[in-house]
Amino acid sequence: MTRHLSDLKMNYTAEQEFPDLSQHNNHMAKVLTLEMYANLRDKQTPSGFTVDDVIQTGVDNPGHPFIMTVGCVAGDEETYEVFKDLLDPVIEDRHGGYKPTDKHKTDLNPDNLQGGDDLDPNYVLSSRVRTGRSIRGFCLPPHCSRGERRAIEGLSVEALGALDGDLKGKYYALKDMTEEEQQQLIDDHFLFDKPVSPLLLASGMARDWPDARGIWHNDNKTFLVWVNEEDHLRVISMQKGGNMKEVFNRFCTGLTKIEELFKEKGHEFMWNEHLGYVLTCPSNLGTGLRGGVHVKLPNLSKHEKFGEILKRLRLQKRGTGGVDTAAVGGVFDISNADRLGFSEVELVQMVVDGVKLLVEMEKHLEAGQSIDDLMPEQK
């Protein structure tokens, strides 16, 4: 008979255990009431993940007055079911009104993408599409044991090892890599480091670092997979220049091949028709897809309507260092704002069409022309 630490709190009432969220500004804090907490606190997923585990990162990180973080994570696939009373409203709030009854469409057919091969490389410096995948039947990074994490690594490395053609590549385990390999990966901007963000650390996903973590990339350095960072797998397709179509082609081909290879060994990805691909953070549900470019917009970015334009195009801007960094030299990372409720093709289409328009606007402003008649409708 196993006692579980998570049962200790049942010695106390819900009121006594309810977190103080008075200073908090994240999706979890907005949704979680005492009554909801009382209903959920004696539940567990089959692997033992509790509501306190779900919300710990949101309790520990009150948030920023302007940026609304999610404040909860999943420990396994069943988290989204067992704690749906909490996670459905969080998902609805985070994903623009996505209802518990809505269905998510998955479309990884790159032929459905129109254009995207002609973004002006004078402005668009690089193109990139990323997503994540979770292996069904294993706990997610906040909750997995060392044994599970190693098994995930083993399965992933095996699957990736079977890729061939322009996808043929090599795996670099974080704990075994040589100094030279490490330096090369840093120079290629491939190496990921132990998370420092308290949002991630508080959820427990950095435990046992760097055990069973690693980076796989193809010989051409255009297809990259992170193993056991924030999710089981993060899959990235990228290249210099503006040929988003090629990037997306490789993305879809690679993902589909990897999925086949997993299936051959009796494993599948976590997916359902309501939430699409299931990942650790609710913000990455659905497609988990962020498709974006590094693009020079020195004039447009100073325009008073820049924010409004992005909003209408359903795009977001970041600095070129990634989330929460500032833009350097007028170069921005522009990507889709949505993840859930749109298919992969639809999201990349938005990026392709949107960036094309942004570049056109930039050219207009360079030439001293107005952009008023280029203003887009709200998508």
Added chain:
Amino acid sequence: MLCCTEESKSFALVPGSYCTSEDKTNFGGLKVSGEEGDQTLLCWEKGRYPQHSPASSSNPSVSPSVCPFFKSTFIWRVLVCFYRVKMASSFARVLSSKRKVGILSLVGAGSLTVGFFLNKEQRVNAGAHVRRIYPPSAEYPDLRKHNNCMASHLTPAVYAKLCDKTTPNGYTLDLAIQTGVDNPGHPFIKTVGMVAGDEESYEVFADIFNPVIKERHNGYDPCNMKHPTDLDSSKIRGGQFDEKYVLSSRVRTGRSIRGLSLPPACTRAERREVERVVIDALAGLKGDLTGKYYSLTLMTEQEQQQLIDDHFLFDKPVSPLLTCAGMARDWPDARGIWHNNEKTFLVWVNEEDHTRVISMEKGGNMRRVFERFCKGLQEVERLIQEKGWEFMWNERLGYILTCPSNLGTGLRAGVHVTLPRLSKDPRFPKILDNLRLQKRGTGGVDTAAVGNTFDISNLDRLGQSEVQLVQTVIDGVNYLIECEKKLERGQDIKIPAPISQFK
């Protein structure tokens, strides 16, 4: 507190096999089977708890599911109340009087029986408890690059022996060692690398804690030695330093409230209970110990600034050694600072331990600092006992705290002392060593000295009493000052003979 689950089986330790209480069910396409195991509630041996044992037989059978018919009765509710209110004190009395875990088990069994029904009633099952189980060899951490006490002693055999055990609260070995796994350590500084989640951790995981304690405490063997506690400050000889050299004097320790989990494991309600118990007791202090509590969540800007100016305010831990152990969860809920009006007696609530108690003042009157220290501690102890609480203590390990390095007295008595000549003498480290003292910068552990002022304090924590350790500091610092004076006069100094460690 007993956690009851549906699983009452032992498990076939096949890599990646699932364990459920269902006999031969399918889960995600995997075939699962289970066996009847050694799972009676009250199967206890000294230091052992019911654990998963490797399955050998291939004879699966259905697990008995125990039905808490009992739960709706009045008697059960009475027992629950009894359990909640009295667990701490009855459990504690047994624990303090008898070391044997066998006795622990008998008392524990009674409350565990209640606990079993309690949990069964309150759990809403989302299905049987299902978790991928791997053999210990697949879970054993990679410690090849590690340099901490835990890594030095956690062999695969010890890990395999302990990995399925839990304390009555459910604290596990993996939880205890997480901080040591996550923080390989420094090539020159050897950290401890593990923590306790509750008082029983030191018992249940004794096979790893004991060698760690022995290494960290310079040979103190918990298996066959006893720790003396002595808070009679009248035994101190001397204790007034030359204030030309000693700028300030300070004594600190920690105390844990028996019956409540320690900071790495405690729930929010437990932590709030610790706060309530402690500030209730502190409110009863009188005379020169009269003071006030400042909760971290409620303090005003002005109060915060004042506490910073007084160098009293502690902040959320940033050291990964602490955060990886889970003690910063829910910050700043139920954390706070209490100090007396004279600002010479200070208590931290729910930082790295339930309480940290500090007595200090400017100048060299270590005797008075220690007198206040003892008086304050004894008063607080009396006040919590009035309400039916106790400190965690036993004669093997002394006062029980979160980190094994603070067991015994948990005491660090020290001074800020200026030693411009002696500190440059190459014999300085050896002199300190023989006097069983350590130096730190004036910012505390891991800081560098500023100017020629050092923080000098006792090296030892466990195996000597409070009185003995403070006397060691007094005698030692006096010796250092004598050396400094000699060097001022152009005379030579001597390295003292090493003093014995365990008296």
